[in-house]
Amino acid sequence: MSLPVAVAQFAALADKRHNRAAITGLVASAAAGGARLVVLPENSMWSHPDTSVDPFTASENLDGEFTAFLADLAREHTVWLVCGMTERTEALGKVHNTLVVFDDTGKLVTRYRKVHLYDAFGYHESDFVAPGPISEPATFELDGFRFGILTCYELRFPESARRLAVAGADALVLPAAWVAGPMKEDHWITLLRARAIENTVYMIAADQTGPTCIGQSTVIDPGGVIVTGAGPAPGRAEALLDLDRIAAVRETTPSLSQRRFEVVAR
Numbered sequence: 326m327s328l329p330v331a332v333a334q335f336a337a338l339a340d341k342r343h344n345r346a347a348i349t350g351l352v353a354s355a356a357a358g359g360a361r362l363v364v365l366p367e368n369s370m371w372s373h374p375d376t377s378v379d380p381f382t383a384s385e386n387l388d389g390e391f392t393a394f395l396a397d398l399a400r401e402h403t404v405w406l407v408c409g410m411t412e413r414t415e416a417l418g419k420v421h422n423t424l425v426v427f428d429d430t431g432k433l434v435t436r437y438r439k440v441h442l443y444d445a446f447g448y449h450e451s452d453f454v455a456p457g458p459i460s461e462p463a464t465f466e467l468d469g470f471r472f473g474i475l476t477c478y479e480l481r482f483p484e485s486a487r488r489l490a491v492a493g494a495d496a497l498v499l500p501a502a503w504v505a506g507p508m509k510e511d512h513w514i515t516l517l518r519a520r521a522i523e524n525t526v527y528m529i530a531a532d533q534t535g536p537t538c539i540g541q542s543t544v545i546d547p548g549g550v551i552v553t554g555a556g557p558a559p560g561r562a563e564a565l566l567d568l569d570r571i572a573a574v575r576e577t578t579p580s581l582s583q584r585r586f587e588v589v590a591r
């Protein structure tokens with residue numbers, strides 16, 4: 326069984342209308358190209374290259390304008406969407422860095438709030454983002470494939486990916502805003518391939534583009550083969566996921582079923 330997916334990339338700004346227009350164009354073209362699932366970057370609703378609006382003011386609830394927009398888009402193009410947004414929390418001044426998943430009827434299937442925040446490389450995401458709770462592995466099912474959900478910096482936490490693979494994921498979706506810098510493209514592709522190979526899963530990673538981020542949205546297959554890449558500029562790339570490919574890789578590389586240790590929360 327096979328499933329056509331697309332990764333789509335652009336640079337989100339503080340101007341929400343700009344971001345929605347970019348998303349509309351990318352989803353329309355991906356759907357016209359036959360994609361069943363379109364993965365968009367982390368923080369696609371709003372991003373903060375300038376400090377004129379603070380994240381809490383920009384944030385929206387899960388029944389807000391942005392999710393209504395995504396629901397309409399999914400329904401209009403009969404396509405599943407995974408997208409990152411800035412979600413309001415109860416705690417005044419703090420937001421969640423949240424991924425939402427819509428099915429092709431516009432129903433919110435699930436959401437995932439980033440657990441590991443990007444307090445690294447001089448960034449302090451936890452200054453304005455509250456981490457999500459440690460809960461059941463975040464997954465959703467589409468056309469016989471089980472997808473696990475991770476956000477950006479969480480690519481650096483192999484136990485997060487492993488936990489999703491153990492929960493039955495065939496593929497991991499990873500919306501990101503991977504900040505540009507020395508070695509960052511190498512970290513991105515190396516870690517994506519490592520997570521794919523060690524867990525024998527597809528990695529479906531959509532990243533924001535420059536100047537802040539690197540683009541390079543990518544699909545890696547369960548054997549570590551780079552199936553497609555979107556390069557540095559705004560745009561998209563498609564790939565066909567194949568359950569037989571996963572089974573074939575797991576036949577020759579049974580590391581997932583041979584493991585001797587469990588992943589536990591700390």
Ligand SMILES: O=C(O)CNC(=O)[C@H](CS)NC(=O)CCC(=O)C(=O)O
Nearest residue numbers: 368372373443450477478502503504
């Ligand atoms: O702040 C921005 O404008 C864009 N960045 C983001 O939205 C997020 C949270 S700050 N970025 C990451 O998690 C980068 C991870 C990363 O780059 C790594 O792990 O190396």
